[in-house]
Amino acid sequence: MRSSSARAGTDGATAQPPAAGATETPEQIRRLAARAWLEMDSLGVLPTPQHFEIWYTHLCGSSPELSRRLATLLAGDSSPTAAELAVLHAECIGPELDxxxxxxxxxxxxxxxxxxxxxxxxxxxxxxxxxxxxxxxxxxxxxxxxxxxxxxxxxxxxxxxxxxxxxxxxxxxxxxxxxxxxxxxxxxxxxxxxxxxTDGLTGLSNRRAFDARLRRALVARNRPEGYPVSLLLLDVDHFKQFNDVHGHKVGDLVLRLVGRLLAQSVKGRDTAARYGGEEFAVILAGADLRAASIVAEQIRAALDGKRLVNKGSGEGLGSVTVSIGVAEAGRNEHASSLLERADAALYRAKHAGRNMVCVDEGVGRGEDAAAGPGDPGRRVAAV
Incomplete structure (x- = not known):
């Protein structure tokens, strides 16, 4: 069972952080650092630099979202795991540069x-x-x-x-x-x-930048005047086959092709990123679920017409298609939850035949529906 002193410090009952926007004095910095160390020690949390940054950020009151989510993690009887704290750090504090x-x-x-x-x-x-x-x-x-x-x-x-x-x-x-x-x-x-x-192969934002930009987009989404935010997760269909049959150079060519198309498809506050391997992500700021599904279908259709050809031999190397999952962020939704819903929609698109868009309607939307492959108007499926 967690000690009462640790719970008090975490729920803010005894915390007296500096006023918002204020600069901490050296004495305040020393006091907050000491409290962070003591709380981690009482909870059995390893005092790594990342964990210390989480506790210090919470105690100085600079991130209400982090404090709220940390309190949720500490509500149970067991201490948060290193994995849970790593997710909290990545989503509420952000990536580190070199x-x-x-x-x-x-x-x-x-x-x-x-x-x-x-x-x-x-x-x-x-x-x-x-x-x-x-x-x-x-x-x-x-x-x-x-x-x-x-x-x-x-x-x-x-x-x-x-x-x-x-x-x-x-x-x-x-x-x-x-x-x-x-x-x-x-x-x-x-x-x-x-x-x-930046991802070196495609020139798109990398996972590090994507995590930070999604976090900022959701913070803006939760303001009173906030705009809708939607997320696309894309996966290149049968990508392993390109690598196994034609080699990694062709695989890299496929990834660059997808990256170039995504770069042409996003503008302004939108962000296209290489999420990992053959998976890509697009953050659409200002787009609700309907608008996001239209963008996703445009991307799918644009790639569906691409055929790879060996310039030397004229040999056809196959066509490039993608499966796409779409989700719109709910009010006060965590990045991890939004990613899970978009990923679940992507999973359904892959298992429903690939080369299609599946839309998650789990945040205040209508009843689920499904549609199979066919003309472009029927290639968007709700999940």
Whole structure:
């Protein structure tokens, strides 16, 4: 049985997180970190960085959805499993980038910025020295008004002006070099982010980016002014046969073909992703179940007409078809639940003959219906 202190900390009865939008003070950070450690220890949860981030995020009150779902996990008598916490982290906190790569570039940007500050400070010291020389010249002119004294003052002033001009020229070059380096590092950082969120074979978003974008879409869906969100899960029919009969190069060609079509089919806030292996996913922001099923059928029909041909021999390599499952997110529905419903619809499409769209109508929809293959208007089945 879970200790009462652990339950109290988790349901928020004793928690006093900083106000929304506030920045925690060092003392608050230390207190929240200590509480997170103690609660995990009392629950028998391993204090991994991922688990610590979950508890710290909950205690600081920055994610009500995470806190609500964590409370649900802790409502029973047994501690949440590592798998359950991994799902919670992925859906409520989000994917991680390559920390080492990002850290290296952040350090480099910091060094470049420090160099620029030092260069500017050095120029300030130079200007102070130049000002001191001007003061000396002014004093001498006040004390010695002879032609010889005037010439000496002008000579000194000319020499220092030339030096100051040269130092300014060098400073401009150094600042330009530093600015260029920072721009290069910013581009490099953007490339790291792109690599971390893009599938290398198809150019679509990868699973990491998909998870984060689905989470954000569902958060937006649950706002009072939120728009509908639907999900398509697609699976390439008989994909193993392409690999086994024609080799992995042809298999990769099939995946790139599907990826290219999906990229052409989504716009604006929509997201097309390679979900894993020969499976793809599309997040349709602003599309209800009816609109999503139309998009799914358009994708299915577009691929149904594609035939692969060996350019060298002219040999036909077969046709490419996909099965698609469609589901619309319900109010306050978890990403895992939406994925399960779309996956169940996809499973039915595969087992009903493939090359078809099946629609899950489990969230406030009408009675189930089914339709078999036929003309495009009858290739959408409700499940």
């Amino acid at each position: 920390v080492d790569a990002v850290g290296d570039r952040i350090d480099a940007i910091q060094q470049a910025a420090d160099a620029m500050v030092e260069q500017i400070n050095g120029n300030g010291r130079t200007l102070n020295a130049y000002g001191a020389v001007l003061s000396v010249v002014a004093d001498r002119l006040g004390q010695d008004t002879s032609m010889e004294g005037l010439l000496r003052a002008v000579e000194m002033l000319t020499t220092e002006t030339v030096r100051a001009s040269e130092r300014n020229r060098l400073l401009e070059q150094q600042l330009a070099a530093s600015a260029s380096r920072i721009c290069t590092l910013r581009r490099s950082l953007a490339e790291v982010r792109q690599e971390a969120t």
